[in-house]
Amino acid sequence: MPEVSYTAVMEIPRPTVWDFVRDMNNWAPLAKGYQTHEILNDRESIWTIKGEVGPISRTTKFHITITEWVEGERVAFTLEGLNEPITGEGAILISDSDGEAGTDIRGDATLTFGGSLGPILNQLIGPWVQQGADELVTAIATTLQPTYVRPSRPFFLVRWISGAWNFVKSIVSAPFRGAEEAQEAATVEPTPAATPAPDAQIQKGIAHMNVETLLVTLSPGQYAGATPENTGPAKIAETARQLEAMGFDGLTTPETGHDPFLPIAIAAEHTTRVSLGTNVAIAFPRTPMVVAQMAWDLQQWSGGRFNIGLGTQVKGHNERRYSAPWPSPPGPRMREYVQCLKAIFNTFKNPGQPDYFSGEHYQFTLMPPFFNPGPIEHPDIPIYISALNPYMARLAGELCDGLRLHPLATLGYTKEVVIAAVEAGAKKAGRDVSDIDLVGSPFIITGKDDAEVEANKAMMKQQIAFYASTRTYHRVLEFHGWSDVGMGLHRLSVEGKWGEMPNLITEEILEEFAVIATYDKLIPKLKERWGEVLTTVFLGLSPAMQQDEDLVQGFVQQLHS
Amino acid sequence: MRVEVGLMTHPFQENPVWPGIDGIAEAARKVEDQGFDGILVPEAGGHDPFLPVLVAIEHTKRITVRTGIAVAFPRSPLVMAQLAWDMQRFSGGRFELGLGTQVKGQNERRYAAPWTAPPGPRLRDYVRCLKAMFKTFQEGGAPAKFESEHYTFSLMPEFFNPGPIDHPDVPIQVAAVNKYMSRMAGELCDGIFPHPICTPKYMRETIVPAIEAGTKKAGRSASDVAMLLSPMIVTGANQQEIERMKPFVKQRLGFYASTRAYHGPLETEGYLDAGKQLFPLSMEGKWQEMIELVSDEMLETFATVATHDDLGAKLKERWGDVADTIHLDMPIELRSDEAAVRRFVDALS
Numbered sequence: 086m087p088e089v090s091y092t093a094v095m096e097i098p099r100p101t102v103w104d105f106v107r108d109m110n111n112w113a114p115l116a117k118g119y120q121t122h123e124i125l126n127d128r129e130s131i132w133t134i135k136g137e138v139g140p141i142s143r144t145t146k147f148h149i150t151i152t153e154w155v156e157g158e159r160v161a162f163t164l165e166g167l168n169e170p171i172t173g174e175g176a177i178l179i180s181d182s183d184g185e186a187g188t189d190i191r192g193d194a195t196l197t198f199g200g201s202l203g204p205i206l207n208q209l210i211g212p213w214v215q216q217g218a219d220e221l222v223t224a225i226a227t228t229l230q231p232t233y234v235r236p237s238r239p240f241f242l243v244r245w246i247s248g249a250w251n252f253v254k255s256i257v258s259a260p261f262r263g264a265e266e267a268q269e270a271a272t273v274e275p276t277p278a279a280t281p282a283p284d285a286q287i288q289k290g291i292a293h294m295n296v297e298t299l300l301v302t303l304s305p306g307q308y309a310g311a312t313p314e315n316t317g318p319a320k321i322a323e324t325a326r327q328l329e330a331m332g333f334d335g336l337t338t339p340e341t342g343h344d345p346f347l348p349i350a351i352a353a354e355h356t357t358r359v360s361l362g363t364n365v366a367i368a369f370p371r372t373p374m375v376v377a378q379m380a381w382d383l384q385q386w387s388g389g390r391f392n393i394g395l396g397t398q399v400k401g402h403n404e405r406r407y408s409a410p411w412p413s414p415p416g417p418r419m420r421e422y423v424q425c426l427k428a429i430f431n432t433f434k435n436p437g438q439p440d441y442f443s444g445e446h447y448q449f450t451l452m453p454p455f456f457n458p459g460p461i462e463h464p465d466i467p468i469y470i471s472a473l474n475p476y477m478a479r480l481a482g483e484l485c486d487g488l489r490l491h492p493l494a495t496l497g498y499t500k501e502v503v504i505a506a507v508e509a510g511a512k513k514a515g516r517d518v519s520d521i522d523l524v525g526s527p528f529i530i531t532g533k534d535d536a537e538v539e540a541n542k543a544m545m546k547q548q549i550a551f552y553a554s555t556r557t558y559h560r561v562l563e564f565h566g567w568s569d570v571g572m573g574l575h576r577l578s579v580e581g582k583w584g585e586m587p588n589l590i591t592e593e594i595l596e597e598f599a600v601i602a603t604y605d606k607l608i609p610k611l612k613e614r615w616g617e618v619l620t621t622v623f624l625g626l627s628p629a630m631q632q633d634e635d636l637v638q639g640f641v642q643q644l645h646s
Numbered sequence: 647m648r649v650e651v652g653l654m655t656h657p658f659q660e661n662p663v664w665p666g667i668d669g670i671a672e673a674a675r676k677v678e679d680q681g682f683d684g685i686l687v688p689e690a691g692g693h694d695p696f697l698p699v700l701v702a703i704e705h706t707k708r709i710t711v712r713t714g715i716a717v718a719f720p721r722s723p724l725v726m727a728q729l730a731w732d733m734q735r736f737s738g739g740r741f742e743l744g745l746g747t748q749v750k751g752q753n754e755r756r757y758a759a760p761w762t763a764p765p766g767p768r769l770r771d772y773v774r775c776l777k778a779m780f781k782t783f784q785e786g787g788a789p790a791k792f793e794s795e796h797y798t799f800s801l802m803p804e805f806f807n808p809g810p811i812d813h814p815d816v817p818i819q820v821a822a823v824n825k826y827m828s829r830m831a832g833e834l835c836d837g838i839f840p841h842p843i844c845t846p847k848y849m850r851e852t853i854v855p856a857i858e859a860g861t862k863k864a865g866r867s868a869s870d871v872a873m874l875l876s877p878m879i880v881t882g883a884n885q886q887e888i889e890r891m892k893p894f895v896k897q898r899l900g901f902y903a904s905t906r907a908y909h910g911p912l913e914t915e916g917y918l919d920a921g922k923q924l925f926p927l928s929m930e931g932k933w934q935e936m937i938e939l940v941s942d943e944m945l946e947t948f949a950t951v952a953t954h955d956d957l958g959a960k961l962k963e964r965w966g967d968v969a970d971t972i973h974l975d976m977p978i979e980l981r982s983d984e985a986a987v988r989r990f991v992d993a994l995s
Contacts, residue, residue, distance in 0.1 A: 117787075220787075317735070317736050318700070318704040318736055319704075340728075341806055342728065342805075342806045342807055343728055343731075343732050343808055344725070344728045344729045344732050346696075347697075347700050347732055347733075350667070350697045350700050351704065353667065354667050354668075354671075354701070354704075369722075370721070370722035370724060370725045371721055371722070372721075372757045372758045372759040373758045374756055374757040374758055374759075375721055375757065378689075378692060379694040379696075379697065381692070381693075382693055382697050385666065386666060386697075401801060405798060405799070405801035406799070406802060406806065407722045407724040407725065408722050408724055408775055408799050409722035409725075410760075433692065447758040448754060448755060448758055449755070449758050451751060451752065451755035452756060453931075454933075455690070455901070456690075456691065456756060457692050458691055458692035458693055459692075
């Protein structure tokens with residue numbers, strides 16, 4: 086139940102401020118996410134607000150009823166969601182500034198989500214509500230007094246907001262990058278018939294699984310978000326050392342608003358054993374030479390511990406966020422990208438014998454000696470790509486050293502679709518499927534006891550519902566015969582009925598997508614399900630887990646034994 | 647005059663050294679201790695420029711650390727914006743972003759980056775797109791939409807927004823050798839890196855007037871645009887050492903002079919013919935013959951030739967009126983002579 090408040094101190098007389106505030110038509114359009122409002126009568130109005138929490142965007146209609154009207158001093162109101170189980174109240178208060186000639190204007194708001202998702206959403210919505218209050222009051226202030234400057238927020242508040250926000254990010258970042266599995270890749274070649282994976286593959290890795298986690302979200306506010314006081318190379322170095330000491334085999338960096346290569350340079354300097362990789366770097370906005378130069382230096386600096394993880398992201402993010410062209414379907418383009426990278430590495434390795442590459446999308450045909458960094462000690466830098474669809478999986482089998490599975494890949498889908506495609510690719514290239522490191526990051530629902538596990542289920546249902554509503558991922562649902570669920574989720578998402586979506590995720594579906602167990606049974610269950618398929622497992626750490634070093638160390642030991 | 651130094655020796659020098667991470671850390675700390683004002687990391691030798699910048703930031707407290715320059719087009723604007731924003735946060739506002747275009751052939755054939763249009767207008771769009779991204783990072787909410795012929799930015803879910811930082815005005819500087827880029831620097835940028843091949847005469851006649859045209863257009867002052875010079879130097883403890891260094895700088899100058907995009911300064915100084923002769927040799931990779939085509943006289947026109955003891959005074963004489971910041975690719979021998987370095991920094995600042 087987020088409860089927020091924001092005060093602006095203004096240098097104009099109180100009556101002027103009141104005159105503006107008393108008419109809702111003046112300031113309603115200034116509200117965050119404002120779409121429309123309609124005044125029903127003196128006391129009631131309907132507002133349409135579009136909110137964005139993480140990757141989820143939803144449009145909510147609120148019924149606002151004015152409950153208190155003190156002329157020149159305050160307006161209080163209640164609000165009720167018409168298409169969402171939300172209730173709340175708020176007020177705009179006007180008072181004389183302490184000891185000054187100006188006026189204080191304060192906005193208060195409390196929002197409570199009901200329904201099964203209430204406890205989760207109430208945690209997530211906080212930053213959004215706070216920002217909404219800040220922005221509305223600030224907008225009123227700047228409308229009335231153009232010279233108004235919004236002061237920085239108190240540090241504790243920034244900490245809180247970014248902590249909550251980071252938690253959301255840590256949960257959704259790994260799945261979200263999988264969106265790079267663009268639809269176009271799927272349309273390039275048809276799905277091969279599902280064939281059982283070879284026995285050799287199924288036997289793989291039962292005893293020992295490598296385990297990796299994220300380098301940059303160990304503690305809330307560490308790297309993403311608005312906490313400069315708590316970020317930086319020193320913190321990344323400390324985290325890297327801690328995680329290495331806990332026994333992790335690999336540390337990886339997502340690309341969610343920050344460059345993914347930089348933290349790896351710091352980790353390379355401050356660790357000695359763990360492997361370090363991007364998870365994943367978006368390929369096309371960087372040309373092959375840009376990635377090759379960074380990779381070559383990081384590989385040298387880390388003494389051979391670096392691996393490149395690449396993904397494509399979707400067309401809209403490439404074109405509209407990265408400002409990078411999207412000239413053709415991503416699959417064949419990624420294939421050339423990897424080939425071009427390898428040609429560059431070969432040329433770095435043997436400056437006397439340039440290995441030039443000319444493809445449809447990428448050319449590498451020039452390397453004057455002054456631009457060749459020359460050979461390094463461990464020149465074979467592993468290349469991983471993220472994959473959910475067969476095209477990318479086949480590409481991984483043919484050309485790459487590893488494949489990063491999307492969390493939505495179930496065991497059945499992985500065995501029969503992904504691994505079959507990896508195998509087909511490997512066969513084409515005369516390689517063995519065991520040459521390819523298969524990294525999985527299955528959804529995990531856990532907690533110290535059954536009650537915590539149950540509580541976490543709601544969050545996971547929402548997340549799975551969100552991904553399953555996206556047609557990019559329907560291939561997995563189809564595989565399990567749940568196409569109708571996917572279409573139903575898609576329909577609800579189009580209609581904006583986000584609150585109803587988790588209801589479509591049954592316990593059966595949840596069991597298929599997630600490993601569900603209390604802390605003490607988690608790793609045995611994870612190994613039982615995935616040990617036969619994955620060589621490496623990505624273990625995301627919730628804030629609760631991050632607080633408990635022994636617990637995490639225990640997980641790592643169990644995965645290794 | 648501010649004095650900055652390259653973190654790594656230039657690959658054209660006698661013993662090109664690209665230190666490992668510990669070497670970079672140590673060099674950065676030393677540069678700060680020696681009283682320099684900043685460090686410049688080029689994108690040279692086939693190395694990424696941002697990684698050494700990061701290590702230098704990690705191991706220093708006071709000095710400016712900049713790319714000088716990073717090649718723009720092979721990195722999309724958001725890739726560049728993310729890098730710059732992280733650096734600025736990590737450094738507490740000590741980072742500056744130096745950008746350049748490189749030439750068509752290097753973009754297309756080495757970087758595998760398309761060369762869709764003349765570089766000037768494209769870099770202009772690139773810089774404006776970066777500024778829209780920085781604004782969006784700092785202010786949050788809907789993106790500060792930017793649409794132009796070459797770059798578009800219209801999507802920034804909060805999930806991917808890195809959020810505000812304490813020093814959001816990341817200085818952007820561009821490398822320039824011609825009028826268009828100089829005018830653009832004057833209009834939009836916080837500084838300019840005239841190419842090392844630019845001589846004082848070329849600066850006076852071409853670069854400075856173009857910068858002023860740009861500042862005038864944008865209603866800015868010429869002092870808003872920092873002049874960052876990276877002159878070529880030939881130095882040594884004595885004449886013998888100077889002679890030994892000459893071929894390496896001649897090779898560098900010959901390479902620059904062979905590049906048609908840099909022929910403006912050659913023309914100003916009466917060396918256009920040499921440039922035209924050098925061009926086919928570079929295409930054939932005849933690096934040794936190129937050195938022979940660069941005379942001592944040509945070298946002294948484009949580079950500052952002086953002993954360690956005289957170098958500071960000579961640079962000041964040549965560039966004192968023009969430069970706000972001077973960057974030096976110091977050869978190892980000069981770097982290791984602590985006393986000479988201090989005298990040198992004192993002479994210049």
